Amino acid sequence: MRVLIADDNRSLAESLAALLRTRGAAPTVVVDGDDAAGRVRSGGFDALLVDLRLPGTSGPDLLAMPEASGLLRLAMTGYDTNENIDRALAAGASAVLRKPFALPELYEALGLGERTAPTGFDFSRVAAYGVPPSRRGSLDAVCTITSFGDPERFRSAVAETRWDAAIVSPGPEEDELVEDLHGLDPDLAVVRSPDAARLVDAIQRTGDARDRSDRLVELEDAFAGGTTARLLVDDTPPTLRRWNGRAQGLLGFHPEQLRAAALSELDADPARETLDDLVGRARASGETEAAEVRVRSLASGDLTVLARAHVVGARDATVLELSDPPTADRHHEALQLLGLTAAGVAHEIRNMLGGVSGSLKLLADRLEPESEPSELLGRVRDRVAQASAVVNDLLDFARPVTLRMRAVPVTMLLEAAAADARDAAGPNMTVTVDVHDPSMRILTDPARLRMALTDLAHNAIRATGGEGALRFGCRRRGAWVDVEVADDGPGVPLEARDRIFEPFFTTHSTGSGLGLANVRKVAEAHGGSIALAPGDAGARFVITLPTRPRGAES
Secondary structure, three states, X not given: OEEEEEOOOHHHHHHHHHXXXXXXXXXXXXXXXXXXXXXXXXXXXXXXXXXXXXXXXOHHHHHOOHHHOOOEEEEEEOOOOHHHXXXXXXXXXXXXXXXXXXXHHHHHHOOOOOOOOOOOHHHOEEEEEOOOHHHHOOHHHOOEEEEEOOHHHHHHHHHHOXXXXXXXXXXXXXXXXXXXXXXXXXXXXXXXXXXXXXXXXXXXXXXXHHHHHHHHHHOHHHXXXXXXXXXXXXXXXXXXXXXXXXXXXXXXXXXHHHOOOEHHHHEOOOOOOOHHHHHHHHHHHOOOEEXXXXXXXXXXXXXXXXXXXXXXXXXXXXXXXXXXXXXXXXXXXXXXXXXXXHHXXXXXXXXXXXXXXXXXXXXXXXXXXOOHHHHHHHHHHHHHHHHHHHHHHHHHHHOOOOOOXXXXXXXXXXXXXXXXXXXXXXXXXXXXXXXXXXXXXEEEOHHHHHHHHHHHHHHXXXXXXXXXXXXXXXXXXXXXEEEEEEEOOOOOOHHHOOOOOOOOOOOOOOOOOOHHHHHXXXXXHOOOEEEEEOOOOOEEEEEEEEXXXXXXXX
16 A cells, blocks of 8 residues: 655654554655645555645645545644544545554554554553653654663663663663673664664564564473473574573583574584484474484584474474483483482481481480580481481472572672672682673572572582682673683592583582582573583583573563
């Protein structure tokens, strides 16, 4: 539909034109009544949308032109008299829209109401920084704008609320703010000027990105968790969108290497059937396809795996399941069975230890303090407490991780973990916090993440004997955040590095060997991972988390 829009408020007219283009219309904007009259005489339009008050030829006179008699004619006004409105209706206007009008009203009047705007622009919510009301022009007719003058409040709003687009006004903080927004909400499109057409385009792009993300979240149950390595790919050529912790452990890639990578990057032998080939066959047949495929693994070198592919959603979304080498399968199943068995036994043991501990306390109250029997009983109570701690570790490991997500300042979280570490380490260890961006906030379960960081810190304190330096750090890398705990102690023995995250494995004479396994569970529950980073001295553990974890509401 070819629409002539005549309004002396150019900003409003351009905004309406941008919105009509999203409905497939072809609008032309003029700001003068005489110009509009000349275009009507020239023809080539299907509809007129004119303001009643125009310089030159008035709106009612435009509507009454003989050349306009065969066109769909609409009028709009903000404060005109009833007499002028009646003139417009008498001149052939099928409707008079009173500003500010709802966009569905305009779409319906133009016969575009049966189509659905991709994101419902008239209900869109936009966060703006550095855009005063005087510069917003007619943008309020496009969407609902919330302005922020403080950059920290702006960042917090984006971290905690789902917006349809954002405007960042040019200034000294512009580039840094845009980078932060992409980290806090990768789906959010950002424009750098209050231009209506660009804003509408940004709302459209945000809507498309959210559609993709929501679709992938809906498919989460198809591949997340479980004992099978699963990858989710879509598009052509197939591109990685999601993976579970089992897949990451099998392949050994850093999350940043997997994010949006082409599936072909995992193929180790293009001379034989590849993952790309397998996905193509599954998409063509609509059935589950399987083949032995050689894949790259940074953890174990190239591996031959049995790969199964099946299409699970629109736009060729495909789940790939990779079976581990048989020995690894048996090993994992044995660990899983051992964990379940240990959890069942742990419940019974904890009940018995509770009774023993209570009896020992009653006995201790009857003994003379500092006597030999009292000291002996004290050592027994210490052993019971250690056994209780091991049992609690077993139960924590067997219990599924449930997250309660919040947007929290990273600095505050790390300072809390550092305070815990200082209390445990004593005066001979220096504990510091190093955050690249002190204003950074992340979506996480703060209690769970703090507990994981504290576990890592206690390992470092034990390894260093409570002396030396311990550092907590955090740095954002695109859509990921690296949270580090590093010490300058002796480091992890080379022969133990491949096994330190295995349940029940420990290099110490005491403990359950479940501390690092529980930390890994927390990281993977967030959709992230943990790794021992290479280095010449000390140990540096890196928990990699997505800035917007699976299941987090914004």
